[in-house]
Amino acid sequence: MEHHRHDVVVVGAGIAGLYAAMKAGESADVGVLSKVYPTRSHSGAAQGGSAAALGNEGEDSWEYHLYDTVRGGDFLGDQDAQELLVKEAIPVTYEMEHLGLPFSRTPEGKIAQRPFGGHFSKFGKGPVKRSCYVADRSGHAQLHLLYEQSLKQGVRFYNEFLVTSLIIEGGVCRGLVALEIRTGNLHAFWARAVMLATGGYARAWRVTSNSHANTGDGLPLVAKAGVPLEDMEFVQFHPTGLYPHGILVSEAARGEGGYLFNGEGVRFMEKYAASKMELAPRDVVSRAEQTEIDEGRGIDGGEYLNLDLTHLGADAILERLPQIHELVVKFAAVDCTKKPIPIQPTAHYSMGGIPTDLDTRVLLDGKKQVVEGLYASGECACVSNHGANRLGTNSTMEAAVFGRRGGIAMAKFVRGAGPILPGDERDTAAAEEEIEALRSRTGRESAKVIRAELQASMTENVGIFRTAEKLQKQVKFMQTLKERFKEVGVSDGSRAFNTELTELIELGGMLDFSEIISVSALARQESRGAHSRKDYPKRDDVQWLRHTLAFREADGSIRLDYKPVVINRFQPEERKY
Amino acid sequence: MTVNRGHGSGGFWWWLMQRVTGILLFPVLLLHYVATHLQTSHFVEYDKIAARVATPTWKFLNIAFLTIVLFHGLYGLWNVLLDYLSKKPALRAVLFSLIVTIGLALYVLGLVTIIPFSA
Amino acid sequence: MERQFRIYRYNPEVSPTPSFKTYTVDVQPAWTVLDALNAIKWDQDGSLTFRRSCRHGICGSCGMKINGKNGLACEIQVESLKGVITVEPLHGFRILRDLVTDMDGFFAHIEAVKPWLIAGTPPTDGERLQSPEDRKQLDGLYECILCGACTSACPSYWVNDDFLGPAALLKAARYVMDTRDEGFAERVDVLDSRNGLWRCHTIFNCVEACPKSLNPTEAIVKLRQKLTALKI
Ligand SMILES: Cc1cc2nc3c(=O)[nH]c(=O)nc-3n(C[C@H](O)[C@H](O)[C@H](O)COP(=O)(O)OP(=O)(O)OC[C@H]3O[C@@H](n4cnc5c(N)ncnc54)[C@H](O)[C@@H]3O)c2cc1C
Numbered sequence: 001m002e003h004h005r006h007d008v009v010v011v012g013a014g015i016a017g018l019y020a021a022m023k024a025g026e027s028a029d030v031g032v033l034s035k036v037y038p039t040r041s042h043s044g045a046a047q048g049g050s051a052a053a054l055g056n057e058g059e060d061s062w063e064y065h066l067y068d069t070v071r072g073g074d075f076l077g078d079q080d081a082q083e084l085l086v087k088e089a090i091p092v093t094y095e096m097e098h099l100g101l102p103f104s105r106t107p108e109g110k111i112a113q114r115p116f117g118g119h120f121s122k123f124g125k126g127p128v129k130r131s132c133y134v135a136d137r138s139g140h141a142q143l144h145l146l147y148e149q150s151l152k153q154g155v156r157f158y159n160e161f162l163v164t165s166l167i168i169e170g171g172v173c174r175g176l177v178a179l180e181i182r183t184g185n186l187h188a189f190w191a192r193a194v195m196l197a198t199g200g201y202a203r204a205w206r207v208t209s210n211s212h213a214n215t216g217d218g219l220p221l222v223a224k225a226g227v228p229l230e231d232m233e234f235v236q237f238h239p240t241g242l243y244p245h246g247i248l249v250s251e252a253a254r255g256e257g258g259y260l261f262n263g264e265g266v267r268f269m270e271k272y273a274a275s276k277m278e279l280a281p282r283d284v285v286s287r288a289e290q291t292e293i294d295e296g297r298g299i300d301g302g303e304y305l306n307l308d309l310t311h312l313g314a315d316a317i318l319e320r321l322p323q324i325h326e327l328v329v330k331f332a333a334v335d336c337t338k339k340p341i342p343i344q345p346t347a348h349y350s351m352g353g354i355p356t357d358l359d360t361r362v363l364l365d366g367k368k369q370v371v372e373g374l375y376a377s378g379e380c381a382c383v384s385n386h387g388a389n390r391l392g393t394n395s396t397m398e399a400a401v402f403g404r405r406g407g408i409a410m411a412k413f414v415r416g417a418g419p420i421l422p423g424d425e426r427d428t429a430a431a432e433e434e435i436e437a438l439r440s441r442t443g444r445e446s447a448k449v450i451r452a453e454l455q456a457s458m459t460e461n462v463g464i465f466r467t468a469e470k471l472q473k474q475v476k477f478m479q480t481l482k483e484r485f486k487e488v489g490v491s492d493g494s495r496a497f498n499t500e501l502t503e504l505i506e507l508g509g510m511l512d513f514s515e516i517i518s519v520s521a522l523a524r525q526e527s528r529g530a531h532s533r534k535d536y537p538k539r540d541d542v543q544w545l546r547h548t549l550a551f552r553e554a555d556g557s558i559r560l561d562y563k564p565v566v567i568n569r570f571q572p573e574e575r576k577y
Numbered sequence: 578m579t580v581n582r583g584h585g586s587g588g589f590w591w592w593l594m595q596r597v598t599g600i601l602l603f604p605v606l607l608l609h610y611v612a613t614h615l616q617t618s619h620f621v622e623y624d625k626i627a628a629r630v631a632t633p634t635w636k637f638l639n640i641a642f643l644t645i646v647l648f649h650g651l652y653g654l655w656n657v658l659l660d661y662l663s664k665k666p667a668l669r670a671v672l673f674s675l676i677v678t679i680g681l682a683l684y685v686l687g688l689v690t691i692i693p694f695s696a
Numbered sequence: 697m698e699r700q701f702r703i704y705r706y707n708p709e710v711s712p713t714p715s716f717k718t719y720t721v722d723v724q725p726a727w728t729v730l731d732a733l734n735a736i737k738w739d740q741d742g743s744l745t746f747r748r749s750c751r752h753g754i755c756g757s758c759g760m761k762i763n764g765k766n767g768l769a770c771e772i773q774v775e776s777l778k779g780v781i782t783v784e785p786l787h788g789f790r791i792l793r794d795l796v797t798d799m800d801g802f803f804a805h806i807e808a809v810k811p812w813l814i815a816g817t818p819p820t821d822g823e824r825l826q827s828p829e830d831r832k833q834l835d836g837l838y839e840c841i842l843c844g845a846c847t848s849a850c851p852s853y854w855v856n857d858d859f860l861g862p863a864a865l866l867k868a869a870r871y872v873m874d875t876r877d878e879g880f881a882e883r884v885d886v887l888d889s890r891n892g893l894w895r896c897h898t899i900f901n902c903v904e905a906c907p908k909s910l911n912p913t914e915a916i917v918k919l920r921q922k923l924t925a926l927k928i
């Protein structure tokens with residue numbers, strides 16, 4: 001096994017990981033591992049932009065942004081973290097501009113901003129333009145910028161390395177083991193600080209906007225070390241997935257003025273959010289859509305609805321939404337300047353994740369005690385910025401703000417910490433054995449079938465609308481799937497680029513956290529944000545205004561614990577749009 | 578694979594000269610063509626042509642023609658060869674010297690033919 | 697509908713010589729070539745190897761040669777292709793396995809053009825101003841997804857992989873043409889090197905190959921114009 005040493009090792013090269021690497025790289029020796037080439041990371045798919053109350057196009061303030069974020073998250077977000085997010089969003093946006101991000105511009109030459117669902121001015125009362133964007137390629141531009149800046153800082157990249165285990169001993173993270181996909185060899189990395197920025201987990205659903213790589217790998221890695229996973233039941237379904245692929249049609253389409261119609265030609269949002277209409281938060285719109293579909297008012301009674309842009313005019317569409325136009329032509333053969341776009345809700349974003357403090361340090365008990373040297377940021381983490389439901393454009397901003405904070409915190413930590421303590425083969429033996437065992441599996445089950453059954457059942461039972469019955473069914477079914485997973489064989493005997501093996505590793509992780517999601521969702525007997533229980537349709541602040549912490553115990557069982565929400569500004573109120 | 582870390586001017590002036598000679602080639606070639614092939618007033622006679630070639634104007638034009646054609650042709654050849662020689666510095670040096678030598682030899686040959694010529 | 701896919705197979709651990717293998721796939725409506733490759737991998741032959749991630753043409757993982765033309769497997773509808781569909785790895789890069797090529801050199805060239813803004817101290821509060829017209833100069837330059845289709849289509853690159861190639865030069869143009877950037881002089885060393893701008897013979901293959909309809913040749917011409925302005 002090859003051994004490497006860096007002060008800081010970052011796992012994941014999306015916006016969060018790269019921001020951290022770039023910042024830490026200013027003073028520390030940083031290595032970044034990513035299972036795909038950095039510019040292939042999922043962050044590049046973000047289209048709509050990142051929220052910051054710059055006020056370039058009308059009045060805005062971070063207080064308004066904070067209020068929207070708190071309310072959008074149905075009061076489950078921690079308000080101290082949310083305050084940091086909305087305040088630091090402003091300097092971070094300017095920092096990205098200074099680094100060269102090619103923002104779209106206002107006529108005066110300032111950063112252009114557009115409206116987005118759930119964002120308002122004057123504490124929910126007026127409209128606002130808050131999303132700072134680069135046409136509809138915002139994430140793409142940010143991802144490339146941060147990659148290039150990391151290169152400039154001399155960050156060392158290990159591309160196509162799949163991290164398979166963390167080495168955590170006595171509450172200290174010392175390093176990790178990763179599979180070099182190109183050769184099939186295992187490598188050990190020793191570091192003072194390790195950051196997980198492995199992205200989201202929506203690949204566990206059948207209809208999803210997420211890339212193939214979004215298998216939530218970071219979560220099972222920490223769960224195995226006894227770290228709980230926080231608020232995993234909160235998964236956002238985006239209202240406009242292209243039918244039938246689930247590929248995302250950005251919310252910018254509605255931000256720019258798109259309408260939603262059902263099969264009867266009615267703008268059905270009138271019924272669900274009369275004042276905010278299409279620009280109500282995602283959970284609200286997705287539930288409205290699912291209700292229309294379930295009640296037979298889909299287009300031709302089918303499983304989709306129409307997103308109509310035609311009234312905006314071809315010029316505006318081609319100028320402001322060029323990528324959406326191209327995407328819809330390519331994947332649905334629809335010219336959206338002339339015809340409506342067929343859409344359906346699609347699994348999109350993971351609010352839950354690895355619990356961290358405000359400096360992105362991972363919390364061993366989910367509450368106070370940190371795992372020394374272990375950090376997490378971006379979509380895989382849960383500080384909790386988004387509570388029960390994330391607002392559009394808040395997540396790339398979270399990845400930037402908290403990736404940045406993590407980078408700074410790690411650089412500071414390694415300055416004060418002692419030397420790197422490299423381990424030897426004894427420390428990595430277990431990780432090695434695990435992978436070798438997987439490699440030589442000969443069982444008769446098919447990974448594809450198990451993955452497909454997982455995704456179908458999660459969509460069916462842990463989808464937009466949930467009930468105790470469905471969730472119980474899913475918890476049980478997870479046992480069956482996990483048993484069958486043990487019988488999956490690997491037909492590819494080669495070492496180099498064995499993607500059958502890497503897909504199997506990812507699937508194992510998905511089964512692990514999907515069970516945690518199901519158990520957490522079953523326990524939460526209320527409806528809040530994206531977690532919508534038909535059998536408990538009301539939000540219950542007395543019982544459930546608290547974060548779920550799900551521990552994977554040594555015997556494989558799941559133990560639930562809870563922690564209070566930080567509420568220091570806005571008291572819970574009814575959420576109406 | 579060697580990463581391009583840059584090594585000073587690798588061709589701007591050459592490239593520019595290639596463009597300039599390319600453009601100049603056109604009028605010079607046209608003139609040459611008209612003068613030698615489209616003359617209808619007389620038959621090709623040594624005396625008449627020799628008299629023309631011996632004038633200072635035509636000497637100048639022919640030297641220009643020689644310079645432009647040799648540069649453009651040989652640099653064009655070199656440019657094609659360069660595509661294949663990135664990883665062969667020794668061969669590159671040899672071929673470069675060879676092309677320069679051939680070019681100079683032809684140039685001198687041309688000059689000694691044009692300059693002293695008298696009818 | 698049943699369609700046949702003739703796929704380039706190469707696995708040096710098994711055999712030193714590449715070969716083609718044909719698979720029959722029951723293609724569903726609206727399937728892309730990537731959907732078909734996934735179906736082959738998952739249902740017929742787990743050893744088939746290719747890269748993919750976003751599956752909607754934004755991450756640049758799935759560049760390959762499909763019926764002789766470079767493109768993104770995830771963007772090309774099977775229906776749009778005729779006959780037996782031949783799928784090969786991108787030409788011009790070292791093949792690691794099946795449809796997977798070695799992209800390290802490609803990315804090293806991107807790094808070589810200093811793809812970062814080189815500029816003086818920014819304002820302490822707020823953004824630098826840039827007019828919408830100035831910003832427009834970057835359209836057609838910043839959208840590159842680094843899939844490698846252009847560089848892989850470049851005959852100059854085929855014979856000389858030290859040539860920066862169209863993608864890296866496009867990336868250079870993305871910064872050079874940025875009105876906020878002052879680093880052109882710093883990049884001249886690389887652009888005006890033997891394997892820089894001058895290895896482009898304006899063949900336009902890159903333009904034809906780009907799945908994002910970008911124009912690297914035009915970017916190269918712009919860089920040459922800039923260089924001329926600087927030197928003269
Ligand atoms: C289609 C789409 C559009 C979106 N649009 C917007 C938007 O407009 N605005 C907004 O704010 N948000 C948007 N989001 C959400 C936002 O893009 C993501 O939340 C955010 O980009 C996540 O960034 P990240 O850095 O946490 O993770 P990612 O960008 O997903 O990166 C994860 C990284 O981890 C690496 N990795 C994962 N597992 C491993 C492993 N085991 N070993 C090694 N490396 C690993 C991957 O290679 C990758 O580099 C959108 C999401 C989708 C799906």
Ligand code: FES
Binds near residue numbers: 747751752753756759
């Ligand atoms: S899979 Fe991302 S471009 Fe094809």
